[in-house]
Amino acid sequence: MKVLICETAEKAVARAAELVIAQVRKKPDAVLGLATGGTMLPLYRKLCEACRQGAVSFAQSTTFNLDEYVGLAPDHPGSYHSYMREIFFDQTDIDLGRTHLPRGDCADPASECQRYEALIAASGGIDLQLLGIGQNGHIGFNEPTSSLGSRTRIKTLSHSTRLANAGHFGVIDAMPRHALTMGIGTILDARQCILLATGQSKAAAVASMIEGPVSAGCPASALQLHPAMTAVLDAEAASDL
Ligand code: GLP
Numbered sequence: 001m002k003v004l005i006c007e008t009a010e011k012a013v014a015r016a017a018e019l020v021i022a023q024v025r026k027k028p029d030a031v032l033g034l035a036t037g038g039t040m041l042p043l044y045r046k047l048c049e050a051c052r053q054g055a056v057s058f059a060q061s062t063t064f065n066l067d068e069y070v071g072l073a074p075d076h077p078g079s080y081h082s083y084m085r086e087i088f089f090d091q092t093d094i095d096l097g098r099t100h101l102p103r104g105d106c107a108d109p110a111s112e113c114q115r116y117e118a119l120i121a122a123s124g125g126i127d128l129q130l131l132g133i134g135q136n137g138h139i140g141f142n143e144p145t146s147s148l149g150s151r152t153r154i155k156t157l158s159h160s161t162r163l164a165n166a167g168h169f170g171v172i173d174a175m176p177r178h179a180l181t182m183g184i185g186t187i188l189d190a191r192q193c194i195l196l197a198t199g200q201s202k203a204a205a206v207a208s209m210i211e212g213p214v215s216a217g218c219p220a221s222a223l224q225l226h227p228a229m230t231a232v233l234d235a236e237a238a239s240d241l
Pocket residue numbers: 035036037038039040066067131132133134135138139140141161165
């Protein structure tokens with residue numbers, strides 16, 4: 001695993017954005033795996049800015065998001081569909097027809113997960129997977145105890161994850177209890193992974209990911225097995241290394 005430690009969160013975000021832009025410039029029809037969460041907001045802002053300035057174009061890119069909450073329709077304000085439209089898709093030249101997220105409001109989650117895996121495979125596979133990390137070491141919504149070979153499926157969200165994300169829903173009771181998420185095996189299939197982590201609250205999870213044993217107790221530790229994985233950290237997120 002390559003570990004890049006930047007002085008500030010701003011520099012870490014800029015570094016991660018450079019890596020994404022380099023991939024898309026090299027291969028304009030790249031298949032990008034996208035992540036959500038607060039950490040990604042400034043990264044998407046940078047990518048939108050680069051697109052507006054003509055430094056990169058996403059017009060030929062295909063995207064697959066990691067996850068979506070079960071039960072939420074794409075137009076629900078708390079859905080990751082809404083997040084992606086607002087923060088990234090609607091502000092770039094991306095072709096919405098080439099953007100993909102699991103459907104949280106599907107009637108049959110098991111077949112939706114199979115459909116999603118088949119779509120990823122039919123695209124030729126993910127060239128670059130962007131990742132954040134949860135305070136408990138989750139990636140996507142692969143909570144601790146997720147099988148390291150898992151594929152896209154339903155996961156029950158832990159109480160700590162629901163607390164950390166409840167802000168988007170007002171109160172924790174309004175927060176979904178399940179999500180559809182790419183599995184750890186799905187993520188490890190990407191040709192390149194870039195994980196961005198900033199802030200003190202991620203320091204313990206980052207240390208387990210990089211220096212801990214590979215274990216389902218810290219799902220992100222599975223990234224130690226990936227041959228082209230880069231962790232981009234700010235000094236606070238790297239402070240327990
Ligand atoms: C959610 C997402 C993850 C993300 C994590 C961290 O759980 N499913 O993909 O990495 O949150 O989010 P934040 O960046 O807001 O700390």
